[in-house]
Amino acid sequence: MSEPLVIIGNGMAAARLVDELAQCALGRYAIAVIGDEPRLAYNRVLLSSVLAGEATSEEIELRSAAWWRDRGVTLKFGSTATSIDMNTREVRTASGKRVPFSKLVFATGSSALRLPVPGAELAGVHTFRDSRDVDLLIELAAQKKRVVVVGGGLLGLEAAYGLAKAGSTVTLIHLMDRLMERQLDAAAAALLKTLVERKGVTVLLNANTATIYGNESVQGVELKDGRRLDADAVIFAAGIRPNTSLAKDAGIAVNRGILVDDRMATATGGVFALGECAEHRGTCYGLVEPAYEQAKVLARHLAGRAAAYEGSVLATNLKVSGVSVFSAGDFMAAEGSETLLLNDISRGIYKKLVISGGMLTGAVLVGDTRDALWYLELIRSGADVDSLRANMMFGRSLAEAA
Ligand SMILES: Cc1cc2nc3c(=O)[nH]c(=O)nc-3n(C[C@H](O)[C@H](O)[C@H](O)COP(=O)(O)OP(=O)(O)OC[C@H]3O[C@@H](n4cnc5c(N)ncnc54)[C@H](O)[C@@H]3O)c2cc1C
Numbered sequence: 001m002s003e004p005l006v007i008i009g010n011g012m013a014a015a016r017l018v019d020e021l022a023q024c025a026l027g028r029y030a031i032a033v034i035g036d037e038p039r040l041a042y043n044r045v046l047l048s049s050v051l052a053g054e055a056t057s058e059e060i061e062l063r064s065a066a067w068w069r070d071r072g073v074t075l076k077f078g079s080t081a082t083s084i085d086m087n088t089r090e091v092r093t094a095s096g097k098r099v100p101f102s103k104l105v106f107a108t109g110s111s112a113l114r115l116p117v118p119g120a121e122l123a124g125v126h127t128f129r130d131s132r133d134v135d136l137l138i139e140l141a142a143q144k145k146r147v148v149v150v151g152g153g154l155l156g157l158e159a160a161y162g163l164a165k166a167g168s169t170v171t172l173i174h175l176m177d178r179l180m181e182r183q184l185d186a187a188a189a190a191l192l193k194t195l196v197e198r199k200g201v202t203v204l205l206n207a208n209t210a211t212i213y214g215n216e217s218v219q220g221v222e223l224k225d226g227r228r229l230d231a232d233a234v235i236f237a238a239g240i241r242p243n244t245s246l247a248k249d250a251g252i253a254v255n256r257g258i259l260v261d262d263r264m265a266t267a268t269g270g271v272f273a274l275g276e277c278a279e280h281r282g283t284c285y286g287l288v289e290p291a292y293e294q295a296k297v298l299a300r301h302l303a304g305r306a307a308a309y310e311g312s313v314l315a316t317n318l319k320v321s322g323v324s325v326f327s328a329g330d331f332m333a334a335e336g337s338e339t340l341l342l343n344d345i346s347r348g349i350y351k352k353l354v355i356s357g358g359m360l361t362g363a364v365l366v367g368d369t370r371d372a373l374w375y376l377e378l379i380r381s382g383a384d385v386d387s388l389r390a391n392m393m394f395g396r397s398l399a400e401a402a
Pocket residue numbers: 008009010011012013014034035036037044045046047048079080081082107108109110128129130154155158243246274275276277285286287288289291318319
C-alpha cells in the first residue's frame with residue numbers, strides 16, 4: 001500500500017516536488033496537497049505579467065487539474081492547515097478535516113511584510129504576493145488610482161511597473177540610496193532607475209516611510225524628511241517573512257525559517273521542508289531556483305536514493321519592469337579582485353565582470369543578459385578564464401573563438 005505523504009502549501013515548490021516524485025517514486029506515496037489559495041498551483045513569478053496585462057491568470061497555471069489527477073494526487077485547495085498532531089500524525093484543516101500522514105512536507109512559502117508604521121492598517125494598503133492581491137491591484141489601476149509602492153527591490157519594481165502599465169500614477173519609494181541593492185552595484189542600479197523612470201514610474205531614493213495618513217482609507221504617505229506624497233493606495237513590497245508558525249506550534253525547530261539539513265529533513269522524524277519557508281545552512285532563499293533544486297533532492301531522498309542539497313549560488317536573472325537584469329556571485333567585487341566594465345548608458349546596457357585568482361567570481365548585467373547563463377556556469381564551475389578574458393565581455397561566441 002502507498003505511504004501517505006502530505007504536503008502543506010500548494011505553491012511552486014510543492015508543484016515541483018510532486019513533479020519530481022512522479023518521476024522517481026511513482027506509486028510509492030499517496031500524496032495529498034493542502035493549499036489555502038482557492039485555485040490550482042500557478043507560476044507566482046508571472047503574477048507581475050498578469051498585473052502588467054501581459055498574461056492571463058489562467059495562463060500562469062503550472063499544471064492542469066487532469067495532470068494532478070493522473071498522478072493520483074489528492075488536491076485540497078482553498079483549505080488552510082491550522083495545526084499538526086504529531087502524536088496521531090494528522091494535519092488538521094480550518095474546516096475541521098484531519099488528514100493523516102506518514103511523511104509530512106512543509107512548502108508554506110512566505111508572507112509579504114507590512115511595515116509597522118502608523119496607518120499601515122488603513123483601507124487601501126495592500127501587498128503583492130498572490131493572485132488575490134493582483135486582482136485588487138488590477139482594479140486600482142483600472143480606476144487610475146495614484147499609488148505609492150514601498151520597496152525598491154524586485155517585488156516593488158514589478159508592482160510599480162505593472163501598475164503604471166495598467167494605468168495608475170505610480171511613485172516608488174525606497175529606503176536605500178539605490179534600487180535592488182542586494183543584487184546590483186551603484187552604476188547598474190542607476191541605469192535601472194533611468195530605465196524604470198522611462199516606463200513612467202517616479203522613483204524616490206533615501207525615502208523612509210514615517211506615516212500613512214488618511215481617515216479610514218489612505219490619503220497619502222509622509223516620509224521621515226517631511227515630504228508628503230498624496231495617494232489613493234499604498235503597496236508594501238518591502239520584504240517577506242517565511243511562514244513557519246504552523247511548524248513552530250507543532251514543535252518543529254524553527255529559526256528564521258524551518259530548519260532543514262542537506263536532505264531537506266527537519267530534526268523531527270519524517271518531517272521535511274523546502275522552498276521559501278525552509279532555512280538551510282543559515283539561508284532562507286527568496287527565489288524559485290533554489291526551491292526547485294531542493295525539490296529534486298527531497299524527491300530523491302523520499303525515493304530512497306542518496307542526494308544532498310549543498311546550497312545555491314545566488315543568481316538573479318530577471319526581467320525587472322521590462323528590463324533584463326542579471327546578477328550573480330561577488331557582484332560588488334571584493335578587495336583584491338579585478339573588474340571588467342562596459343557602461344553604455346544611451347543604449348541602456350551595463351556589464352560588469354569580476355575576476356579573482358583567474359576565475360570569474362561575480363557578474364552584473366543590465367539591458368543585455370544574453371550571456372548570463374554562460375557567466376553563471378563559469379562562476380559555478382570555477383573554471384580558469386585567463387584565455388577568455390580579452391573577449392569575455394562581448395559574449396561566449398567571440399570569447400571562445402578568439
Ligand atoms: C510578484 C512576484 C514576483 C516574483 N518574481 C520572481 C522572479 O522573477 N524570480 C524568482 O526566482 N522568484 C520570484 N518570486 C519569488 C517566487 O515566486 C518564490 O520564490 C516561489 O514562489 C517560492 O515557492 P514556495 O512554494 O516556497 O512558496 P509559494 O509559491 O508562496 O507557495 C506557498 C503556498 O503555501 C500556501 N500556504 C501557506 N501556509 C499555508 C497553510 N497553513 N495551509 C495551506 N496552505 C498554506 C500559500 O498560500 C502558498 O500558496 C516572485 C514572487 C512574487 C510574489
